Amino acid sequence: MNASVLDCLVRGYEHLIPAVTLPDENDRHVVAAAIHCHADAIVTFNLKDFPQNELSRYNLEAIHPDEFIRSVFDLNDAAVVIAAQRCHKKLRNPPKTAEEYLDTLLRQSLPKTASALKPYSEVL
Known part of the structure; x- marks a missing residue:
């Protein structure tokens, strides 16, 4: 950081x-x-x-991080999508599909974030 x-x-x-x-x-x-x-x-x-x-x-x-990310998404959805793209690209061992990445967010107690990002799954 x-x-x-x-x-x-x-x-x-x-x-x-x-x-x-x-x-x-x-x-x-x-x-x-x-x-x-x-x-x-x-x-x-x-x-x-x-x-x-x-x-x-x-x-x-x-x-809660899910509330925070969701509020940032409401202010600047592109910034959150870009951040999610960067995080997803760093997952290499093993690599994850966009769907697997969103499932990971759900398991990490980030359901609002996963839901907001779902329409952007093709670019994740």
């Missing part, structure tokens, strides 16, 4: 960790980093460990 997304690393948030309260204290650094970089949301499959009542104190929300 460091090579693909400029400035993706957050530094200097460590002093905020003790102030964060979460069910799993090992996740506090995620919220501290989000606060420090003025993020609006944390994208995670692990929603139960990021309760909204705690995150709202910091004007944050936890979003």
